[in-house]
Amino acid sequence: QQQVKQSPQSLIVQKGGISIINCAYENTAFDYFPWYQQFPGKGPALLIAIRPDVSEKKEGRFTISFNKSAKQFSLHIMDSQPGDSATYFCAGRTGNQFYFGTGTSLTVIP
Amino acid sequence: EAGVVQSPRYKIIEKKQPVAFWCNPISGHNTLYWYLQNLGQGPELLIRYENEEAVDDSQLPKDRFSAERLKGVDSTLKIQPAELGDSAVYLCASSLFPRDTQYFGPGTRLTVL
Numbered sequence: 332q333q334q335v336k337q338s339p340q341s342l343i344v345q346k347g348g349i350s351i352i353n354c355a356y357e358n359t360a361f362d363y364f365p366w367y368q369q370f371p372g373k374g375p376a377l378l379i380a381i382r383p384d385v386s387e388k389k390e391g392r393f394t395i396s397f398n399k400s401a402k403q404f405s406l407h408i409m410d411s412q413p414g415d416s417a418t419y420f421c422a423g424r425t426g427n428q429f430y431f432g433t434g435t436s437l438t439v440i441p
Numbered sequence: 442e443a444g445v446v447q448s449p450r451y452k453i454i455e456k457k458q459p460v461a462f463w464c465n466p467i468s469g470h471n472t473l474y475w476y477l478q479n480l481g482q483g484p485e486l487l488i489r490y491e492n493e494e495a496v497d498d499s500q501l502p503k504d505r506f507s508a509e510r511l512k513g514v515d516s517t518l519k520i521q522p523a524e525l526g527d528s529a530v531y532l533c534a535s536s537l538f539p540r541d542t543q544y545f546g547p548g549t550r551l552t553v554l
Binding site: 335337340363365367372373374375376377380420422424426427428429431432433434 | 445472481482483484485486489496497532534539540542543544545546547548
């Protein structure tokens with residue numbers, strides 16, 4: 332059973348455009364929602380994270396929007412750059428356990 | 442500061458052979474994780490250590506997989522015997538404490554022929 336559902340599976344965006352990746356969860360015990368960025372041949376690296384008592388968090392070009400009532404959250408990448416091309420994973424944490432989404436492969440076309 | 446180190450980076454073996462992966466976490470990190478990542482999927486937890494104690498190994502296929510973390514630092518994950526379906530990337534991660542940010546190593550890509 333997938334605890335965190337992520338979409339789309341892949342995304343192609345023009346340079347300068349906005350990339351949006353969505354995640355949904357069912358487990359209301361989740362208390363922390365990180366996003367990870369993974370480049371080919373590398374392990375995932377924490378990009379940005381949010382707690383459920385906050386509706387939005389912004390760090391540079393990356394923003395998480397969080398809708399607690401809908402149990403959904405999304406990553407927005409503003410002014411997308413070719414260097415942002417990577418796989419992005421959302422995750423939810425409950426207790427000491429992290430559950431990851433299935434990933435979104437983002438390609439930013441120059 | 443050195444990150445999480447894993448070796449080997451790549452391993453190709455015949456089915457039914459044994460294989461072992463090694464992980465050196467970030468210095469001082471109490472918690473160590475082994476994850477399985479299949480192609481096009483997110484990491485799935487195999488086992489979590491707090492110091493040298495395996496506190497969550499419910500997803501570890503114990504008939505063929507084993508792990509150890511001697512002295513609460515380095516860890517080894519072993520598969521014996523390997524099956525075709527074990528082909529995947531094995532990721533190691535560590536965190537200062539169990540609920541903290543996890544730092545991942547580059548992974549070991551295993552191919553079982």
